[in-house]
Amino acid sequence: MKESNMDGLQTTATETEQQLEDMAKEMRLANDGLLEQDKGYFCDVRPHRVEPYKGIMESFANWARSQSLWILGFGTGCGAIELRPLMTSRFDMYRYGIQARPTPRQSCVFIIGGYASVKTLKRIVRSYEQMQGPKFVLGLGSCTVNGGMYWDSYNTINRIDQYIPVDVYIAGCMPRPEALLGGFIKLKQMIREGKCEGMNKYIDDFDWYKANQKQIIHDWNMPDYNW
Amino acid sequence: MNEIMTKAWYTLISLFVITNYGLLLGGTMARVRAKVQGRIGQPVWQPYIDILKNNFKRTGIYHGVMFYLGPVFRLAGGLGTYLFIPAVYGSLVFSNFSFSGDLLLVMYFIFFGQLGMALGAGQSGHPYSPLGVSRGLAQMTAFEVPFALSVIAIAAQYQTLSITEIVAAQQGGILNWVAFTNPLAMVAGMISFLGMSMGNPFSVVIAPQEIPIGPPTEMQSSFLGMLQTNRAIFNGAKLVLFMNLYFGGATNIWIMVIKTFLIYLYTVIVDASFPRFRTDQSIRFFLGTPALIGIAAVVLQML
Amino acid sequence: MVSPLYLIAMLLGAAFLHPLIQNRSKLAGQLVVLVVLGATVAIPLQWLMALDIATMQTVVFQTAGFTAPLSINLQVGVEESLFLVIINGGALFSALYFFRRRTREWEGSVQILLMTLVLGVNGLVLGRDLFNLFVFMEISSLSLYALVATTKTANSYEAGIKLMVAGGIASALFLIGVVFLYRMTGTLNLDDMIANKQLLDNKAGITALFLITASLLIELKPFPANGWGADVYQAADPGVSALTSGTSATAIFFVLYKITPLFGFELLQVVAASGGITFIFSQLLAYKQDSVRRMLGYSSIGQIGLLILVVALGSLYGEAFTTTMFGGIFLLVLLLGGNHLFSKAGLFWMSGITGQHSLGTMRQSKTVRLGPVGAALQGILTSALAGFPPFPAFWAKWIVITALLAFGSYWWASIILIGSLIEAAYLFKWFLNAVKSPVDPGTVHDEVIPEDFPEEPVKEPMAGASPAGIVARIARQSSGGWIAPFMATAVLVACGMLLATMFILRGRISGYRDMVLLLPLAVLVLWTVFDVIRVPFKLQIGLAIICSAGYGLVFLPGLDGIRLVFGLIFIAGSAVQMVPLLNRRGHHRGLAGMLLALVFSLGNLLFASSALEFFFSWELMTITSFFLVVRGRQASGAALRYLVFSLGGAFSILAGLFFGSSPLAALLLGIGFLVKMGTLGLHIWLPGAYAETDDDMSTFFSSVTSKAGLFMLFLLAGLFVQEAIPAGFAAGTRLESLLSGIAFTDLLGWLGVVTAFAGAFLALFKEDIKYTLAYSSMGQVGYMLLSFALMSQLGWMNSLYLAVTHLMFKGMLFVAISGVVYRTKTRLMYQMGGLITRMPITFFTVLIGIIAVSGVPPLTGFGAKWMLYTALIEKGWYLQAALAMFASGIAFLYLFRLIHVIFLGQLKDEHRTVTEAPIWMLIPQVVGIAGIMLYSMYPSLLLKPLEAAVAPFFETTISWDGYTVLSTLGYWNGTAVMYVTMGVFLVPLLWLLIVQRKNTQKVGQFNIVYAAERPYRPETTHFGYNFFAPYEKALGFLHKPLATRFWYRVVSVAEVAGSMVRKLYTGNIQTYALWIVIYTSILLSILQRGM
């Protein structure tokens, strides 16, 4: 009697362990694109959704976020040339709490500066994933919307929102700095309203985004999520 | 027990004041810099918002224990440096823990935060981090030379290493300041202060165009928030130290505010007007004229 | 008493009968030789027992009822007996060397020649009649020519002929001299002549004596008329060379010794000059030699030259030598001669056994690697020859130098010291060449980049695990050849021990404390026994640790003040740092004993009550530490440098000990101590020695041994406060006013701070971690020197404080690093990286270590900085203070690099499986951390005892207020600093833990923002190589190796001198003969000028 009881307990224990292991496995990413010997270099934890705070706390946080927009200084396309004037005394983006940061780790706004080739997209995905949430994406120029004048190129992607979530598009080829500022103000407004949950969207639809990315990035030599 | 509680309150007040002052000073100086460049510039309270935002970040990453502790070391270094300096002469509240040690303690405690931060940056595994640290440390050894000479000249002048006594000796009129009684020491010290505040032309650590941001490349979220907080406090501490050393200290909080503001203004103006040195140029610079001025100051005391 | 005639008769009879026996049985023939030679040793021993040693009793034997010169006139005295014991002992060992060697050298004729040679030399020693002496000289010379020729190579025949020609000239001169003397004194008996010495006190008499002297000198191969001698040594079989150098030359020297009472002042001077010149130039020549045997030959010639010099000087300055123990000059002759005979013969045999002919240059030598037994033998023989304690030459050297300096004969003293230094250099060069590992390039000037160390070939396991096995193995190897050097070594060791006991105890055994100075020797013997009976290494080290602890418990409580501080450093520090050695596997012969002996000799510095005792311990420390350095895998170059510098320093100390408290004494002693400390200019041995030693032993050198110099500085501090420039120097000029008032301490202060700066600066650019630490130690010692030189209470406190804390943190660092090197198998920092995850405890140790070294509060290092700057400013040394601050900033640079490049950054693939350092390596680290944390928390625990220690020397300038220490300038409360630091550290940490309590992901090593790329290899992502490139660009000109270059130039001057002298030797018989004639003429003309 006693023994069987013990056995039962043990079975339960192993089963639980098994389950836990399975769960842990689900939380891991396959990282199939990496060479076997390279897998150890990268973190393979699956990103998970982070819920916003509740109520006024989140509003306050969102206000702070909207007042302190740090741009990732990565000129992904020719539109990046229109970012420079923002720093000048004529446009003075600092007034709005906007600053450029040289590293994705510290930035919260990623500006896709125009057309993105496949090669660039790989870097865009990598940098986007390296940013810490909440993070926002500004699509700058027509190319990010529908490919713009390069829409039929063998190498230019047409819709950036198929690969990473975009919060605000600024149309034009090229949009002027004023339009960019307009986009920023729109973004701020949206952040304050709590509408910019792009990061959680990316995680919710993670597999879809990944499938899209992998469809065109053939030599996927990075982990599935670049922590 | 009562004494300890009182001291704790005083400490909190002192820290609260210096933190807010440091943050506002940073915001104000950004405005000043903007004015130099013909802009309006960010709001004065922008540093507060940045820190808030960074602490409100939902996710974060870390590379290991030292990475995690790096910002803690840094902030501890900033807090400690401030706490070992008597901020306001004769004030109980702002005397902090200056009874723990003299000027030498402060000079060496500055390294505490830098070392910790360097270790944290090092563990990130990013090559730019140690590159920045290497540049920063290399430059630091260089600007420490005129500073050390200057401090030695002051210590020789007043035969004391206690900051309180150095301040006390400078009381009684503007001409009693070290800046006037020992101008060479002041010049050497203030040049090395430029290096210490890491602005142009000595911004080799951050060097945005070469090694984007250097040591804190991997720092984000609340780690970064902590570094920003430290920046305010540490800046305040350094300003107070230099005020005490060269400009007669402060007998009340308002004088402290005015004096430190002016000292900081001086570094900002230099910062806004110069391009950057290369690291080796910077080292040679500090070991050149400023060091000679410092030696002259010391030799004058020996004669 | 056995009549000496039996000795002669026995030898003669055996020589005649030998062919008969040989024909019956070869073995029997050999045994007969051994038995007869054994008897030649036994008979003088019997005489010694019968004679009254205290009065140097002599007994004269006349033979066949006739008086000399018609019969043989023999005198047996204590001197003769002792000499015969050693000479015949050497011959006996030679016979053992030849024994059962199935080569043609050991044929019947050789055995007979050996016996006739012994017969000749016995006659030379015993004979008191000049003509008899001539006869015996001829007998021994003839035997020798034949022996040399028995090697049966073209070279040896030629050498034999050269020897014969030279011998012929010498005999002719001798005979002419004898004729003259007989004409003038009417006797041939030496004693009669000495009694009628005044008869010879004219030009003719002196000339006659000169002829005899010249003949003897030529036989002893004086410089420069000695090319033939060197050829003999090179061409003959090593066994024969051993006989030539030991037996024959020593006997002829004894003849010279016997007739010195006849010499007048002029002649003695000529003899002394000849000996001195021979000594120094032979050493220079030997230094340049490629051939081992020729090198040993020149060394022999030089040693005989030294003997001649000593005898001549002894007669010249007789009164100075009489103060020594007993027998006066004879003791010296005996010690030097015996020491040389056995050690040189032993080395010749070793060269024969290993078959090593050519040294090559050290770089490209055909290495003959000795096994452990061979290495031990050669090491002991070399040490004995170089005059290290406890071997006889050490005591002789001491007596000679003492007497010479007491007499004021500085030139001769310095010639002897410099010659000895050169001799030690080339002898140890050979030793290192013979024992170094195959991967050793021989010259280690600096770190090796970027090749990794090649794998060391796996050593064959040693067979035989019992003493019997070892003996059997020795016997098996080269059929008995090993026995000879083994016996020689045994004799030397036994004599050394005996002499040490005699000299050190000097008959006063009042308690166990007097024995303490002999402990290192006892330890060496005991642990050698352990090695022989194969006690496991771990047990040996364990016993060593227990013994150190016991030593500390027994002896240290008797000390107080500064001695106690250093006692704790030397003994307790060493005991803790021995623990990592427990990690070693396998057998490490001689390691534990050497180490313990080193520790004890360091400890004994504390107890030395006389100059001799101190110097004995000092030299013992030098030689034991040298043998520890040698064990490093690529250490031979470094070890040689270490030895030469240490020995040079020791000689400087030896000289300095006799100048009382004059500035010269301060200078000489100071140089000696500073060499040990490795201050700038004298430091070039330091990095190599610290770095190339086995990783787990470097810590001894860095954290313990370097303090010995500091300790001695403290002991003799009074010397250094005097003015450095003697009064009257450059009197009346402006220079005088500039230079006056500069005390040695001022110079030491500058030297200390410059050393601190240079150490830090040089450490900055090293990729090899051990070189970094080595230079770091150098810098730290510089701070200690600077603090010492302050000559104030705070300064001294700080010096001691640094000594104690440096022991802890540098010991920790070295042990931690040795653990890292042990695990990662590399010493180059940039090849490591990211080890924090693999070795967290070691990382923590290094972290604490570097915080402590750099002087960042709240750890102990800051206390040192605080005291240093306070003391410097109090003293008014402002510029030094500034330079010290600069140095401490630079120290911060290399320390950060150390911890970053090893532990942070990118983990390399090959280190993925690295584990934490072994437990034995962690124990000292934990002890160090505990010590540092304790003293950081409560600095008063350390400061107050130190204050008490220096209290007898200075007025106190500091006061205490609770935990706060107040100086005249400032104050410091270490405890409060610690609390505040903990507070300001914990508050942000808690904040971070709260804010980051969730959603903070630990990521992998390649999860970095890499300009939107990804890293591919850790090697290319890790920033570690040439870490401070901008610094090098800005200030790199400062680390040009100026000091190193200077010392290289010194060496090359010696080498050039050697090769210039070498040109005298053409290898041609006629030239050599001409040289002999010219030599004689020159001596004669000098003599005439003297008259």
Added chain:
Amino acid sequence: MATERQERTIQEVKDSDPVCDAQTGLKFVHVEADQAVAYITRLRDVQGYTHLVFFTAIDYIEDSIFRLTYMVHNYASRQDLGVQVDIPRHGTTMESIHHLWPHAATYQRELKEMFGIDFPGSPGLDDSFILEGWTGIPPMRREFDTKLYSEQTYFPRPGRVTHDTTAYMKEKLYPSEAETW
């Protein structure tokens, strides 16, 4: 020393004077593929054309050839010279000139990726230049339908219209000024 073959080539080229493009003033010579490298070597070493300005290809699918153009420059005479070489479109292999100008390797790498022209021996030829992990036919060959590829691959946004720029601007943006155009 020029080989006999090179001499012959030079002679042939001299006989056929370089064609001068009337519009640009550039001179072009047409060389057979097997003689091209020898000729260019001669240009570089003897005639002072020391600088390779660019190296490109044009796909003449109608003639079934690629026309390679080596543009070289003579600093002394400030003269550009285009060397044109026609090679067949299929199984295309061309002799490498990276030994003449190291930077030619980069041009050749690009040509390999974009046109599929092989240059045996050229260093790093198969490393990706722009297209990472491209597996289809080289995109600059004219048989590659880039519009179709884009539509199939890049999620074209529905509702996109393409206008003729001039007409559209006249009509929509600046109708009042349309007359002045």
